[in-house]
Amino acid sequence: MQDNRIRFTLNGQPMALPAGTIATRTLLDWLREDAWLTGTKEGCAEGDCGACTVVLEDGARREPINACLATLGQMHGRAIRTVEGIGRAVAEALADADGTQCGFCTPGIVMSAWAWTREGGDAHEALAGNLCRCTGYRPILEAMGRMQDDGVRADAVAPAPASFATPEQVFHLPATLAEAVALKRALPDAWLLAGGTDLGLRFSEHRENPPAVIALLNMSELRGLRVDGTGIRIGAAEPYSALHEACAGDADFAPLAPYLARLGSRQIRAMGTVGGNLGTASPIGDALPILLALDAVVETSARELPVADFLLDYRRNALAADEIIAAIRLPRPAPGALLVAEKLSRRHDQDISAVAMVARVEFAGGVVSRARIAFGGMAATTRRATGAEGALIGRALTRETAREAAAALDFAPLSDWRGSAEWRMTAARGLVERLWLRHAHPKMPADVFAVPA
Numbered sequence: 422m423q424d425n426r427i428r429f430t431l432n433g434q435p436m437a438l439p440a441g442t443i444a445t446r447t448l449l450d451w452l453r454e455d456a457w458l459t460g461t462k463e464g465c466a467e468g469d470c471g472a473c474t475v476v477l478e479d480g481a482r483r484e485p486i487n488a489c490l491a492t493l494g495q496m497h498g499r500a501i502r503t504v505e506g507i508g509r510a511v512a513e514a515l516a517d518a519d520g521t522q523c524g525f526c527t528p529g530i531v532m533s534a535w536a537w538t539r540e541g542g543d544a545h546e547a548l549a550g551n552l553c554r555c556t557g558y559r560p561i562l563e564a565m566g567r568m569q570d571d572g573v574r575a576d577a578v579a580p581a582p583a584s585f586a587t588p589e590q591v592f593h594l595p596a597t598l599a600e601a602v603a604l605k606r607a608l609p610d611a612w613l614l615a616g617g618t619d620l621g622l623r624f625s626e627h628r629e630n631p632p633a634v635i636a637l638l639n640m641s642e643l644r645g646l647r648v649d650g651t652g653i654r655i656g657a658a659e660p661y662s663a664l665h666e667a668c669a670g671d672a673d674f675a676p677l678a679p680y681l682a683r684l685g686s687r688q689i690r691a692m693g694t695v696g697g698n699l700g701t702a703s704p705i706g707d708a709l710p711i712l713l714a715l716d717a718v719v720e721t722s723a724r725e726l727p728v729a730d731f732l733l734d735y736r737r738n739a740l741a742a743d744e745i746i747a748a749i750r751l752p753r754p755a756p757g758a759l760l761v762a763e764k765l766s767r768r769h770d771q772d773i774s775a776v777a778m779v780a781r782v783e784f785a786g787g788v789v790s791r792a793r794i795a796f797g798g799m800a801a802t803t804r805r806a807t808g809a810e811g812a813l814i815g816r817a818l819t820r821e822t823a824r825e826a827a828a829a830l831d832f833a834p835l836s837d838w839r840g841s842a843e844w845r846m847t848a849a850r851g852l853v854e855r856l857w858l859r860h861a862h863p864k865m866p867a868d869v870f871a872v873p874a
């Protein structure tokens with residue numbers, strides 16, 4: 422049955438928003454202005470500072486998200502927890518450790534820390550999406566060391582297909598891909614919305630309310646992730662957090678995990694999707710070098726195509742007006758392949774790449790039999806360095822051959838505030854040269870940090 426009211430669970434209580442609620446209103450605005458839950462703060466309104474962090478709950482899972490980027494329509498069927506709904510223990514642990522000073526960031530940090538008490542992982546990485554200008558983080562990390570999972574949980578409700586209509590806007594949450602395609606044909610100007618970590622800025626910062634939205638989050642064809650002998654297949658609307666987890670747990674894809682851990686923050690990875698990265702087709706989309714290096718296949722509502730044919734030009738992809746990305750297949754690298762993923766950005770955490778490289782080098786009889794070296798940030802679109810790849814084929818991967826491959830890089834990058842053209846070329850050559858080091862020293866730490874000159 423079609424639902425026409427936005428429903429979700431908030432702090433354990435079922436909610437139904439009044440008919441006529443604008444579905445692209447941000448969760449943050451609604452929490453603060455209608456629900457009077459003003460613990461959740463607005464700092465940047467663009468997903469960077471984490472002051473607006475709330476947690477999506479689904480059974481045992483807790484995923485922090487940025488309420489400033491999330492729309493009410495996307496929350497339909499979800500369970501949301503705000504700082505008002507978790508008791509005092511986490512906040513008191515922070516206060517006891519002097520982990521709060523002016524306090525503006527504190528509710529967001531409380532929510533990230535609360536999610537971390539369940540999800541675990543590296544505490545620094547769990548805070549990468551929360552900016553604190555006062556404490557220097559040491560006391561916050563100390564406080565986190567003393568926090569425990571409180572056992573609280575709430576379940577997301579399996580969402581029914583829904584449409585929320587007001588005189589200004591219609592917001593559809595179709596249940597099947599066929600329905601979504603039919604809607605897109607009927608409403609050619611409708612915005613396709615997945616995680617909203619790109620489009621969310623238009624709702625949050627630019628205060629745009631598009632007349633029609635088709636949200637892609639509730640279609641089973643676009644959700645789920647499967648790992649098998651052939652590789653990974655990820656639904657286009659499945660968040661990055663699932664891909665990160667799958668890569669971290671699979672030896673062949675594990676070199677991608679530290680790179681994915683630097684794609685945005687936990688908040689961004691809980692909502693953002695590979696489908697959205699392909700949809701935006703930005704030259705600095707971090708998923709795209711992965712897809713090119715692995716010869717990924719893009720499955721759409723109409724066809725399958727290699728990712729190399731999908732990315733056409735600056736922010737331009739091969740999608741027809743009524744075509745929707747359904748899933749992405751990442752083939753498993755051949756046994757013994759070298760897989761390297763490097764991201765260079767001005768800031769280590771929560772920053773956009775200045776230069777990103779993902780390389781897959783396969784060997785036969787001690788020489789390179791196949792090389793894929795894909796760069797972001799070096800051209801108008803993410804693209805392979807075919808000159809460098811060619812320089813490696815049929816040869817052993819040594820310092821000398823890697824240097825020759827680096828010298829064969831065929832890019833003419835731009836200068837911008839993330840790095841000059843000269844710096845970009847030097848950095849890219851350095852990354853290609855380092856391939857031999859990665860090959861010779863497979864235990865070398867995967868994470869890299871460099872500041873452009």
Ligand SMILES: Cc1cc2nc3c(=O)[nH]c(=O)nc-3n(C[C@H](O)[C@H](O)[C@H](O)COP(=O)(O)OP(=O)(O)OC[C@H]3O[C@@H](n4cnc5c(N)ncnc54)[C@H](O)[C@@H]3O)c2cc1C
Nearest residue numbers: 468615616617618619620685694696697698700706707746
């Ligand atoms: C604070 C912050 C940090 C970020 N950091 C990074 C980073 O480090 N690296 C990086 O690469 N990106 C980063 N991003 C950008 C963003 O997270 C990614 O581009 C993400 O992949 C977008 O996915 P989404 O699901 O949120 O897309 P959405 O915003 O929902 O959509 C983006 C575009 O893709 C289209 N689209 C989405 N899904 C489909 C589909 N299935 N079929 C057809 N079209 C579709 C939409 O219509 C829209 O045009 C960051 C964003 C923010 C706000």
Ligand code: FES
Nearest residue numbers: 464465466471489
């Ligand atoms: S207000 Fe800064 S991330 Fe949302």
Ligand code: FES
Nearest residue numbers: 522523553554555
């Ligand atoms: S305590 Fe002031 S910003 Fe964190």
